[in-house]
Amino acid sequence: MARNITPRSADFSEWYLDVIKVAELADYAPVRGCMVIRPTGYAVWEAIQRYFDDAFKETGHVNAYFPLLIPNSFLEKEAEHVEGFAPECAVVTHAGGEELEEPLVIRPTSETVIGHMYSKWIQSWRDLPILINQWANVMRWEKRPRLFLRTSEFLWQEGHTAHSTEAEALEETLRMLEVYRRIMEDCLALPVVEGEKTAGERFPGAANTYTCETMVGDKKALQAGTSHFLGQNFARAFNIQFQNQEGNLEYAWTTSWGVSTRLIGAVIMTHSDDDGLILPPRIAPVKTVLLPIGTDEAALSERLLPKAEAIAGDLKKVLGGTSVVLDRQFHMRPADRFFFHLQRGVPLRLELGEKDFAKGTVRFVRRDTGEKGDIPFESVPKVVPELLDRIQHEMHARAKAFRLANTARASSWDEFRALLEERGGFVEAYFAGSVEDEKRIKEETGATPRCFPLADESRGRCFLTGQDNARLAIFAKAY
RNA sequence: CGGGGCGUAGCGCAGUCUGGUGAGCGCGCUUGGUUCGGGACCAAGAGGUCGGAGGUUCGAAUCCUCUCGCCCCGACCA
Incomplete structure (x- = not known):
């Protein structure tokens, strides 16, 4: 038994941090909320990157790079987007020894700059689709950082695509969600639930958000990756228009999707034990x-x-x-x-x-x-x-069995509440509530709707409102 | 940002309440020796401006003020 690691059962958070320290994955940086990814941690990230990058290229995407700094005014062009991200933006106000005329935001995500550029690059239906991905760092000044899961600066990949039709953009959104699911399951041994986010959990500015949700070792949910159908929201905000085959001007349909270094946190929390880190062979730098x-x-x-x-x-x-x-x-x-x-x-x-x-x-x-x-x-x-293959598969199977064993069904509010309090984990329930209902559920139980799983199309009576024909949702306490 | 806890050697801690002679303990580290198939033992060493700044005092790890950081619980989130 390891003597330099807090047992998982004693304190999950301490255990998680101890594993990171002992395995030399990361260390705290001098700046609050920032981390240094040490060589071992970075090697894991490189392995993860390789799988995703190959898959992006196989699905026709190309890599590019957009700048770190974004004019403040860009963020304000999409109302929901600015509302969602402004509170957590780091802003550069001075440069070259002088105060800047317009503050520059350190990107929290790049929809806005990329939208701006796309509006310049797209004129004709022949220019579409545009399928670009970028590997980058972003910054979100989170209130409560946690190594890998939520750091002020993190590394990620953000795909940004523009299409001429709604159907094609939707198809792209779901295609990339499926790419995510496949790699998370096959390479990171993370069994995930593909689902659609509720209105309250949607990406700011998106028409719809899809997610890969996973359950980690303390039965909490972790959003492992998201794929957003942005509709024409950003196209309108940034004037991404093209002339269709009939000669009429139309707004493009855009998507964005991302996974981050959070995945490393998910792997640690899902697979490791009291002796330290356990890596799935496919992403282990040393197999x-x-x-x-x-x-x-x-x-x-x-x-x-x-x-x-x-x-x-x-x-x-x-x-x-x-x-x-x-x-x-x-x-x-x-x-x-x-x-x-x-x-x-x-x-x-x-x-x-x-x-x-x-x-x-x-x-x-x-x-x-x-x-x-x-x-x-x-x-x-x-x-x-x-x-190594057997280890890979059995790690996945164990994690999946763990999730299933900690997933239960609730049909009433009392049952719902009791399950969350007594067992934790995922609670499935038919749900047709509003954003206000989501908030109330969170206040009273600490749980949030993680998603409507795509695999389950059944309908039933809402456990909260009693409304018929409600979709099945998964609720859980989440990171 | 609100509530709670905590910063003393690389890590974990004692000492702080009640200021006072060498700043200590365990693990780790260095050197030598005996060991060696799931975390050994003996011996000798190295390593600290007690988180930082200011103050009170003859004297501060200890008291006061400010500040920075970490952890836990909330609100915010990839």
Whole structure:
């Protein structure tokens, strides 16, 4: 058992921060709410980025970069947008030793600048669609920062597209939501619920917001990514018009969608344990570590190390060069070396001691379950990738089982309230309430509607208003 | 931003109420030795302007004022 980590059951928040510290994922920066993403954390982000970036390109998107600073007036062009974001904007008022004529906002999101540029680039229906993504940092001065989940500055990806028809824009919104779901499930092992946000939870300025909601280890909900159908709201605000095939001027239909470094927080909170970080193999910078173990220096240098090098070499061919590490920390005792990699979340550990060498096997130990076994030398390049796949799938399956076990159905207010108080987790209920109802529910239970799951199209009587033909919603306390 | 807690070595803490002779303890770190397949042991060391600024006092980690930061609970949110 780890002695430098608060047990998860004792204090989930402390545990979460301890895991980040011990695994060296991030550290606090000198500026409030800001974090330094350390090399290990950044490597995880790069792995995540790669999957998303490839998928964006496969779906026809291209990357570009828009500026960090946005004229204050841009934000004000969309009424709901400014209302939603103005309170959390950092604003530059001075530059070059002088006060600026117009304050510049550090982007909290880029719909406005991009809208401005799109209005210049789009004239004809032939210019559409525009499918651009950018990888960037944004800044939102949140009241209560928390490493990875909510920092003042964070890294993300924001896709911004413009289309000539409503149907096409809607299709794009849902296509990217599905891309998100697929990568979150397949690569981050995060089982998510795709759903539509309620009016009260919508992105400021959006016509409709879709989300991938996940449940983390303390049964709270976390919005892992969102995809917004912006209708013509931003097109009107920024005058994004095009001439259609009939020669008439029309406003474009736009979308935006994003995932952020919050995903790293979601992975930590979903999969890790009291010993530290557990990473799904597909996003683990180091997928497997090979440890020659021995005290006899001759045995080490003549047999164990050369064999370990050979095995590591074979594995690198299968898994990729940087994801296999040969541990040479011989100044440390074996147990310390085990913990070193354990706490950093390396999915699979391979040990090669004299006993193993004599048998012609390596000993494997799974990070997620602690399961051990022996692999004959010659099968290592075949078995290790299989094991990593199994770990990947079982991590996902466990997280999904956890969510299902902590999801319940409520048909009345009393039941709803009791479930949230006594069990926590997700509570499903038919809901047809207003934004005011959402607020009241939050005040009385702490829970918010997370989404209307797309997969469930059933209708029923609203648990709150009694209205018929209400959609099924998921409620939970959320990060 | 409101309520509560807390800042003393890299980490965790004692000391603060009741100011007073060396600023201590555990873990970690360095060096040497014995150990070595799930967090060893012995010995010798290094490491602090007690979060910061100002004040009271002969004297401040300790008392007062201001300030910064962290954690928890709310409101705001990717």
